[in-house]
Amino acid sequence: xxxxxxxxxxxxxxxxxxxxxxxxxxxxxxxxxxxxxxxxxxxxxxxxxxxxxxxxxxxxxxxxxxxxxxxxxxxxxxxxxxxxxxxxxxxxxxxxxxxxxxxxxxxxxxxxxxxxxxxxxxxxxxxxxxxxxxxxxxxxxxxxxxxxxxxxxxxxx
Amino acid sequence: xxxxxxxxxxxxxxxxxxxxxxxxxxxxxxxxxxxxxxxxxxxxxxxxxxxxxxxxxxxxxxxxxxxxxxxxxxxxxxxxxxxxxxxxxxxxxxxxxxxxxxxxxxxxxxxxxxxxxxxxxxxxxxxxxxxxxxxxxxxxxxxxxxxxxxxxxxxxx
Numbered sequence: 001x002x003x004x005x006x007x008x009x010x011x012x013x014x015x016x017x018x019x020x021x022x023x024x025x026x027x028x029x030x031x032x033x034x035x036x037x038x039x040x041x042x043x044x045x046x047x048x049x050x051x052x053x054x055x056x057x058x059x060x061x062x063x064x065x066x067x068x069x070x071x072x073x074x075x076x077x078x079x080x081x082x083x084x085x086x087x088x089x090x091x092x093x094x095x096x097x098x099x100x101x102x103x104x105x106x107x108x109x110x111x112x113x114x115x116x117x118x119x120x121x122x123x124x125x126x127x128x129x130x131x132x133x134x135x136x137x138x139x140x141x142x143x144x145x146x147x148x149x150x151x152x153x154x155x156x157x
Numbered sequence: 158x159x160x161x162x163x164x165x166x167x168x169x170x171x172x173x174x175x176x177x178x179x180x181x182x183x184x185x186x187x188x189x190x191x192x193x194x195x196x197x198x199x200x201x202x203x204x205x206x207x208x209x210x211x212x213x214x215x216x217x218x219x220x221x222x223x224x225x226x227x228x229x230x231x232x233x234x235x236x237x238x239x240x241x242x243x244x245x246x247x248x249x250x251x252x253x254x255x256x257x258x259x260x261x262x263x264x265x266x267x268x269x270x271x272x273x274x275x276x277x278x279x280x281x282x283x284x285x286x287x288x289x290x291x292x293x294x295x296x297x298x299x300x301x302x303x304x305x306x307x308x309x310x311x312x313x314x
Contacts, residue, residue: 051240052229052233052240052241053225053226053229053241053243054226054227054229054230054233058223061226062219062222062223065219065222066215066219068210069210069211069218070211072209072210072211073211076209076211083208083209083246083247083248083251084209084210085244085245085246085247085248086210086244086245087242087243087244087245087246087270088242088243088244089240089242089244089270090240090242091240091242091260091267091268091269091270092268094240103248110248111248111249112248112272112276113244113246113248113270113272115269115270115272115273116272116273116276119269119273
């Protein structure tokens with residue numbers, strides 16, 4: 001069986017994942033992420049399969065990065081986090097995507113990257129539940145992000 | 158005494174830090190980072206003090222992000238890492254900067270973000286030495302990045 005890219009596969013199944021789709025931009029799709037302790041956490045996936053930003057054509061790259069900034073702005077408008085963290089790693093899945101993690105004022109690990117808590121959650125079910133927990137229902141988080149994106153006139157594909 | 162921003166302060170002392178300055182772009186300055194186990198690791202600091210990407214004016218933001226991509230491209234050309242990781246956090250210093258961490262093929266933690274190893278290094282001197290270690294002298298790493306940036310016609314301030 002041919003190996004497929006998990007993010008290409010996800011983009012091909014948007015209709016099955018409608019509850020988690022926050023916005024469809026021209027160059028990327030925003031999904032609500034699993035760790036909603038970080039209220040508004042999204043993963044923004046490039047529509048084109050590409051491993052590094054510098055390998056995208058310049059116009060497509062500029063558009064993709066501006067979509068990332070628009071989504072960050074919307075998260076900021078909707079939830080007023082203390083700080084936004086944006087990261088493009090791709091160590092496990094080398095298909096361009098951004099993790100946008102809004103940081104909470106009351107996070108005891110606020111000075112650290114989120115990965116330390118997420119790593120603990122791999123071994124500790126209590127930590128996993130804490131980071132999955134939401135202060136708002138997930139559909140309400142999606143709706144608030146949607147409203148903020150409309151307010152910003154975010155481009156819609 | 159007034160609180161100053163550590164990155165504004167760093168930008169004001171470039172002449173003292175010349176050995177670590179990789180490139181002076183119009184909107185940002187690239188410094189060679191401390192953890193050269195990740196050969197070519199750079200920190201790209203915005204020249205203007207701003208806490209979030211969406212708060213930069215659109216043209217300045219586009220230029221700053223394109224400088225980040227040019228530096229990533231140069232790291233890729235100079236050292237051919239397995240993957241590039243780029244991150245803008247600002248949890249400790251909320252002045253826009255990118256961490257550009259090239260990932261090595263032989264890194265036992267390749268599937269994880271670099272922060273787990275860097276967190277260990279805070280408590281473990283052996284780990285700290287390992288991550289500070291270089292396979293090339295630091296001036297040679299700076300020179301190779303410089304050559305790659307010239308090859309890419311990187312804008313120079």
